Amino acid sequence: MLPLKGIRILDLTRVLAGPHCTATLADLGADVIKIERPVTGDDSRGWGPPFDDRGESAYYLSTNRNKLSCTADLADASDRALLTSLIASADAVVDNFLPGTLERRGITPAQLLHANPALVWCTITGFGLDSTRAGYDFVVQAESGWMSINGEPDGAPMRAGVAFVDVITGKDAAIQLLAALVGTRAQLTAGASVPAEDRRVSVALYHSAVGALVNVAQNTLVTGRDAARWGNAHANLVPYQLFDAADRPLVIAVGNDPQFAALVRALELPPLGDPRYATNAGRLAHRDLVVDTIAARVATASAATWIAALNAAGVPCGIVRGVREALRDVDASPQSGVAPQAPGTVRRDPPRLGEHSALVRAHGWEAFRHA
Numbered sequence: 001m002l003p004l005k006g007i008r009i010l011d012l013t014r015v016l017a018g019p020h021c022t023a024t025l026a027d028l029g030a031d032v033i034k035i036e037r038p039v040t041g042d043d044s045r046g047w048g049p050p051f052d053d054r055g056e057s058a059y060y061l062s063t064n065r066n067k068l069s070c071t072a073d074l075a076d077a078s079d080r081a082l083l084t085s086l087i088a089s090a091d092a093v094v095d096n097f098l099p100g101t102l103e104r105r106g107i108t109p110a111q112l113l114h115a116n117p118a119l120v121w122c123t124i125t126g127f128g129l130d131s132t133r134a135g136y137d138f139v140v141q142a143e144s145g146w147m148s149i150n151g152e153p154d155g156a157p158m159r160a161g162v163a164f165v166d167v168i169t170g171k172d173a174a175i176q177l178l179a180a181l182v183g184t185r186a187q188l189t190a191g192a193s194v195p196a197e198d199r200r201v202s203v204a205l206y207h208s209a210v211g212a213l214v215n216v217a218q219n220t221l222v223t224g225r226d227a228a229r230w231g232n233a234h235a236n237l238v239p240y241q242l243f244d245a246a247d248r249p250l251v252i253a254v255g256n257d258p259q260f261a262a263l264v265r266a267l268e269l270p271p272l273g274d275p276r277y278a279t280n281a282g283r284l285a286h287r288d289l290v291v292d293t294i295a296a297r298v299a300t301a302s303a304a305t306w307i308a309a310l311n312a313a314g315v316p317c318g319i320v321r322g323v324r325e326a327l328r329d330v331d332a333s334p335q336s337g338v339a340p341q342a343p344g345t346v347r348r349d350p351p352r353l354g355e356h357s358a359l360v361r362a363h364g365w366e367a368f369r370h371a
Contacts, residue, residue: 002029003343007181008365011035011067011087012095012102014042016137016163017205018124019063020170021093021177026066027344031368033086033360034351036068039073041353052334054352059064061350065336068371069351070360074105082361086113087112087119089365092177096124098132113196118188120180123202124173135205137163144209145227149216152231169208174203233291237262242320243295245303252294253316256280266313267297267306 007030019034019042026032026244036042042064048057066241071116072079076199087093093109095102098184102109126135141159143149164204187194216227219235232251234240239260240253254260259281264272272293276282283290291322298306303319310317331339335349348371359367 002345005029006343007031007092008090009033010083010090010093012093013124015044015057015168016063017135018061018094018096019044020120021124021173022067023063024171024174024340025177026345027340027346031365032067033356033365033367034064035072035083036069036353038071038073038097039352041069045353049147056352057067061335062337065237065346066348066365067351068356068360069354070269070357071354074102074107080251083107084112086360086364088116090116090119092120092122092181094122094124094173096135097127098134099125100132109200110196113199114199116285117193120177120199120201122173122177122180124169125202125204127206128204129202131275137165137205140165140205140209144206145213145216146209148204149213149227149229151229153229155229155231159230164212165205165209168212169203169205170206172211173203176203185257218246232255236284237280238287238290239294241291243298245306246301248303249320250298250303250306250311251318251320252298252335253318255316259315262313263294263310263315266315267294267295268311269297287346287352326355 004025008027009022009025009030009032011015011018011032011034013019013022021130022030022032034042040046042060045057046061047059050058052058052061070081070082074080074083093112095109103105106231113119113121124131124135125131126140127133138159142157144165146165147157147159150160153156180199184194184199213227215236219225220227230241232242237254240255242249242251251262254263260277260280260283261273264270277286277290307317307319327338333339333346336346339346356367356371359370363370
């Protein structure tokens with residue numbers, strides 16, 4: 001059985017962070033009803049090309065599988081009544097509206113949480129519940145310090161090629177929501193009530209992004225110095241970077257001193273067996289010499305030759321592959337994206353806009369039995 005089978009989640013989100021959160025929960029078995037504005041729906045439906053043969057954007061398809069889609073206009077009283085009815089028997093709501101937006105349209109989370117003592121509500125924001133700034137991944141990558149550490153040392157700040165802030169925030173939201181659900185159910189099972197304010201959780205793209213700096217942030221906290229750009233090298237480890245073989249690039253990621261000793265043997269580089277380079281601190285002190293010596297050796301043979309030798313020696317390494325190459329190793333579909341890891345499953349393709357509106361309006365949460 002899927003671990004979240006029977007859990008009902010109303011999805012009032014759009015674009016990426018929120019839909020990624022609810023898709024993660026849907027993969028694990030939750031019943032997720034995606035509420036979309038009429039006519040245009042989720043913003044990401046128009047974020048193309050590419051579009052598939054149904055006219056759905058690849059962006060939208062990447063993170064909306066396993067859901068039902070129902071259109072609703074928050075300015076319409078009957079549609080607000082529909083949402084209120086769904087929330088009354090939901091286990092969780094996820095939204096990413098700007099603060100006050102739902103309240104101005106007659107959907108008040110505080111009141112709905114009081115009315116449903118088992119309900120959990122997760123709000124995703126850009127910069128916190130007190131900020132009215134719209135949260136977009138690119139802006140947050142800039143302001144959170146990410147871009148300042150991405151790119152070549154002498155180049156311009158660079159964003160990540162994927163909207164990682166949205167993805168990380170979506171996962172943070174799923175964790176927060178699941179923790180709140182588990183805690184609430186444990187309290188209710190024990191006969192205790194849970195205050196509405198304790199069942200209202202929130203995550204902010206900015207906080208998730210700064211938190212995801214992890215060791216880079218800690219380097220700055222410990223030293224008091226701002227982080228630098230290292231390109232494809234590592235601030236704390238040597239060698240841990242890109243190298244060019246005779247035919248294509250590869251990465252070598254030495255994480256400890258025994259691995260470096262194995263690297264020296266695999267590459268047949270006796271000079272790097274000098275005790276000065278035996279520890280990572282020593283290699284950091286002689287970064288240029290160590291890296292240049294390895295680079296000159298790696299350039300003499302093909303990437304496949306070095307990958308075979310390094311793998312045999314237990315040295316972490318890998319070729320630089322394109323996305324098409326990487327997708328060959330996983331279960332992936334043009335309709336539903338990269339399949340989740342077990343126990344998650346893909347059970348439904350991403351829905352067309354309003355595909356299940358009639359079913360949801362007629363049957364509420366029981367629409368899943370008929371879809």
